[in-house]
Each structure stands twice: as C-alpha cells, then as structure tokens.
Amino acid sequence: MAGIVQLLVTDTILSFMWAWATVIIRIIAQNFLGFSYYGHTAEFFKCCLSVLNMFLFAYLVKLTNGGAYNPIVVFTSAINGDFVTFLVNVGRIPFQVFGSIIGVRLILKTFPELWNGPELVINLHQGALTECLLTFVYVLITLGLDRYRHGSFFMKTWISSILKLALHILGSDLTGGCMNPAAVVGWAYALGVHATKEHIIVYWLAPMEACLFAVWTFRLLVRRSKPEKQKTN
Numbered sequence: 001m002a003g004i005v006q007l008l009v010t011d012t013i014l015s016f017m018w019a020w021a022t023v024i025i026r027i028i029a030q031n032f033l034g035f036s037y038y039g040h041t042a043e044f045f046k047c048c049l050s051v052l053n054m055f056l057f058a059y060l061v062k063l064t065n066g067g068a069y070n071p072i073v074v075f076t077s078a079i080n081g082d083f084v085t086f087l088v089n090v091g092r093i094p095f096q097v098f099g100s101i102i103g104v105r106l107i108l109k110t111f112p113e114l115w116n117g118p119e120l121v122i123n124l125h126q127g128a129l130t131e132c133l134l135t136f137v138y139v140l141i142t143l144g145l146d147r148y149r150h151g152s153f154f155m156k157t158w159i160s161s162i163l164k165l166a167l168h169i170l171g172s173d174l175t176g177g178c179m180n181p182a183a184v185v186g187w188a189y190a191l192g193v194h195a196t197k198e199h200i201i202v203y204w205l206a207p208m209e210a211c212l213f214a215v216w217t218f219r220l221l222v223r224r225s226k227p228e229k230q231k232t233n
Contacts, residue, residue, distance in 0.1 A: 004088060010067035011074075011092050012099035014060060018069040019103030019186050021057070023114060025049045047165060054161040062153065070180045071096055072211050076139055079215045093182070100186035108190055117187025118176020124198055127175045128206040134167045135179050135207040139214035147222070181207055 029046045061067050068074050071093045078089035107114065120127045141163055145156045164179070171177025178184045184203040188194040 006064075007066060007088075008092060008095045010064045011069065012095045014057065014064070014067050014069040015096040015099030015182050016103040017060075018057065018180075018183060019100050020107060021053050022183075023107050023111070025053060026114075027111075047169075050165055050168075051161045054164065055157055058153075058157040058160070068092065069096060069099070069182065071182050072135060072139065072179060072207055075208060075211050076143070076215060079212060096182040097185050100182045101189050104186035104190050117191070118178050118184055118203075120175055120198055120202055122174050124201060127198070127202040130171050130174045131179070131202055132206040132210040134171050134177060135210035136214045136217075138164060138167055138179050139211050140218055143215070143218045175202060178203060179207060 025046055028049060029042050057069065074089040074092045074096075078086040081089065104117075122130070142160060145151065145160060148156075167179065168177035176184070181204045184199070185194050188196075188199050188203070193199055
C-alpha cells in the first residue's frame with residue numbers, strides 16, 4: 001500500500017514538473033539566449049534542450065522506481081498486466097492530471113502573458129487520426145526498446161528521446177504533437193475547454209485507442225517472431 005501511495009505522489013510531482021519544464025525551455029531559448037520564437041536557431045536550441053529534458057525525466061522515472069507523468073505510459077503497463085495491475089495503473093491517471101493542472105495554473109499566475117498549450121488547427125477527425133498515429137508509433141517503438149534488455153540506459157533514452165521529438169515536430173503544426181493527455185488537459189482546464197468534444201476525442205480517446213492497438217500489434221509481432229527463431233535454431 002505504501003508503494004502505491006508513493007507512486008501516486010511521485011506521478012503528481014512529475015506531472016507538475018513536466019508542465020513547468022516545457023515552459024522553462026521556451027523561456028531559456030527566448031529570454032536568456034535572446035532567440036526569436038520562429039527562428040531556426042531558436043528551434044535548434046529548443047530541440048537540444050528538449051532532449052536533455054527527456055533525459056532528465058527518464059532518470060527521474062528510474063530514480064523513483066516507475067514514476068510517470070504520461071497516462072499513455074501507465075495505460076500501456078495496465079494493458080500488459082493482470083486485473084489488479086490494471087486498476088492500480090488506471091488509478092494513477094487522475095493524479096497525473098491533477099499535477100498538470102496545478103502546474104499550469106501556477107505557470108499562468110507567475111507568467112500571465114505566457115501560453116504554451118497545444119492547439120488543434122485541423123478538423124476533429126484529422127486531429128484524432130494524427131494523435132492516434134503519433135501515439136501508435138511512439139508506443140510500438142517504446143515497447144520494442146523495453147523488450148530489448150541488453151541496451152544501456154543512455155542508448156534507450158537517446159532513441160526514445162529522438163523518436164518522441166521527431167513525432168512531436170511532425171504533429172506540432174496540426175494538434176501540438178502531444179502524445180500526453182495529462183499535459184494537454186492542464187492547459188485545456190485553464191481555458192475551460194477540458195470538457196469539449198474536440199479535447200476528449202483528439203487528446204484522450206484517440207491516444208488511448210492507439211495505445212491499445214499498439215500493444216495488440218506488438219504482441220502479434222512478438223508471437224510471430226518466436227516460431228521463426230525456433231525454426232532457425
């Protein structure tokens with residue numbers, strides 16, 4: 001029971017920190033380094049800082065023995081586990097949402113002029129399909145990295161960070177390329193659009209369905225690869 005409570009507290013703190021981390025990267029690139037928002041140099045430095053940020057959070061996840069700030073991660077674990085594991089992991093999602101909401105509210109109180117939330121610039125169906133495809137690829141490759149146990153922490157984190165950054169860039173001009181429902185709901189709650197059809201379908205249902213489909217696809221690929229290995233042996 002103490003371990004579950006520790007995970008819930010850790011998830012809340014990490015989600016709070018993740019909301020602030022994305023804003024801090026923008027502040028460093030623009031205010032401290034003096035780059036313009038749309039300049040190529042600013043984008044390059046923001047990408048570098050984003051990779052370092054993902055390395056930091058990967059280390060924090062390892063340090064906290066499984067803490068998470070993304071509902072997609074815990075939902076993947078929930079699908080792969082038994083019924084008790086499913087309930088525990090699904091129960092962690094509200095705490096991640098709570099941490100993100102508190103983080104965004106504090107950001108807007110500290111920097112009222114600052115806005116860093118995702119924006120849906122395409123229609124509902126295209127947005128849902130975009131988030132679905134991005135999340136599917138992300139979960140599928142993440143499962144592959146987790147299965148490869150011989151790789152080092154640095155190499156796995158490097159591949160995962162570059163992958164997530166590339167997917168984020170692909171979807172940034174369409175839906176924000178979030179692949180993190182908890183991070184999105186913090187900004188949506190600040191605007192009062194967290195209960196709209198667009199937010200629920202694009203940023204919650206589509207990623208969760210993509211996660212489920214990616215897990216099933218990965219299981220199918222693994223099952224097919226095992227007989228082939230046995231034949232070659």
